[in-house]
Amino acid sequence: MSGELETANNPENLERIVIEPVTRVEGHGKVTLLQDKNKQIRQARLHIVEFRGFEKFIQGRPYWELPVLVQRLCGICPVSHHLAAAKATDMLVGTQQLTATAEKIRRLMHFGQTLQSHALHFFHLCSPDLLFGFDDEVRHRNIVGVIEDHPEIARQGVLLRKYGQQVIQLTSGKRIHGTGAIPGGVNKSLSREEVDFLLKDIEQIISWSVDAVMLIKRIFFEQLDYHLAFATIDSNMLSMVRSDGAFDIYDGGLRARDKNGNTIFDHNDYTGYTDYIKEGVKNWSYMKFPFIESIGAENGWYRVGPLARVNNCDFFDTPLAEKERLEFKAIGNGRPVQSTLGYHWARLIELLHCSEAIKQLLHDPDISGNDLISKGAMQNCGISVIEAPRGTLFHHYEIDDDGIVNKANLIVSTTNNNQAMNESIRQVASHYLDGNQLTEPLLNQIEVAIRAYDPCLSCATHAMGKMPLEISLLDENDKPVDRLHKRATGHIERTL
């Protein structure tokens, strides 16, 4: 399944086209396309340079700091790291089973995080692509364009995200750098006042979530063939599922299915992930390339995130999302939906599920309980997996007898999708880029393919968001022969 285009046989005879950075995804990314002398795309690589130093940042710290410390790894999904670290430290402190209150509070926090993350991605980052088309003027294809043309949608997006943040704040105790999840449980439950505060808006949140799913379906079916084909690749899919096969983003076993939906493994204990997931390295990328060992590095890469989760699960335990899942699944005609743009649809089904699940939990008296922590005998190894908004997230820590972390291994969602993003870029490049004349619509299409995965390429830094898009064409000796400077306004100038 690993494309024949990834590593060319004779790279010395290729031209290189470099696109950097990728706009509207987090951090610094660039795309390198290598052409042969016939102007055909022979290599495509998404370079991500920011996943360095995570483990070093963690090593040497006491384990009890982990749930708070790891939030600083990423300004985009701190709650995912918070919860993943908390789950791993549960194992360290010997917790066999969280109390009902602790587990439900954590789940509520996770639903809030996923809700706000998905709302941001759809309404802010991707709806411009989908509402206006990929060839629309760049200046128009941003959130302001959405607001001008669809003011009600933009307002709903802002308020959905705000609601998710409120859930996070009330369950974690703080707006950011929350301390809600701690080794063995949580440090607070919800008061009656807090529950009522969240309940008063939940019906509106569910209603807007339904509207969002209706919107993406309308968009998708308006150009069904195109949406099914664009950047589409056949891949394995990996996600967590509950013991009964239900969609679950907080806990469960790991399920992997191949491109046709056949089971590779099911309900695997994630604490043994090193027995069946391996992390490959390539000399051109700092980011690793995970794969399923039984299939091998060549064909064992997989996709994670909403597309994988909605494809892999047997059902949603909330009625509105389950109804939408069945409709989504139908377009696969008996196979998993492999459409890369299907990520957007699946993401909004998850958004709807989160809204429904939040409502269910707010009516559950356990979330106001007082039994918050359970612990057992200390252990030296803690491993956890959760389904972060962007996909499966692994945290693995080993501590010494003083509780100091001496080993840490994180496989973040974007890393799990690393090979898949390269494959989608290759698909787009092979279809739309020919010759050495880069055009804005062609670049937009590559970016749209990457954005479908909602990658998080780095943490907040001050270099981010300030660099315009630059495209360089390099010859086989890495000598630039052309360069285009693309401003956020859409203006393009040749700078070489």
Place this chain on the structure above:
Amino acid sequence: MNRKTNLTLLFSWGNPSRGDDAIGPTIYESLQQETLADVDLLTDFQLQIEHAIDLERRERVLFIDASVSALSPFEFSRLQAAEDESYTSHAMSPASLLCVYEKINRQAALPAFMLSVRGYEFDLGLPLSEKAKANMNQAINFIQQLVSRSTEDWNKLAEP
């Protein structure tokens, strides 16, 4: 959960574990120790669309952030709503946040100002640099004097 909204908002942001990116949240922590009349303090990792809601019912806002390009120790300037390239990322600039505010509220943005404190090192795990600390302390002194002054004074101070 529902409390009085003060008319002046001081909104700082940054990642406390990314070297001088901690300038914003550290200023937030410092100002929390003080009694600033009619002032709300807010901090976050980065600006995002929902922060447009936090600007509602305010008279003025001061954004506080580390900067890789500001003159040392800090620069104080007036902000205008503007669409810029930060729309293309997960994070936003203050100007683009003001733009979202205007669009979703259908009204002109409130008077907004930027305090850009010069930072130098932003790698994960680094502490605040000594030079950044010095700049930050001067910035805190400036803020303490600023909050008691009128918006008209802020405008004068922000003139280039």
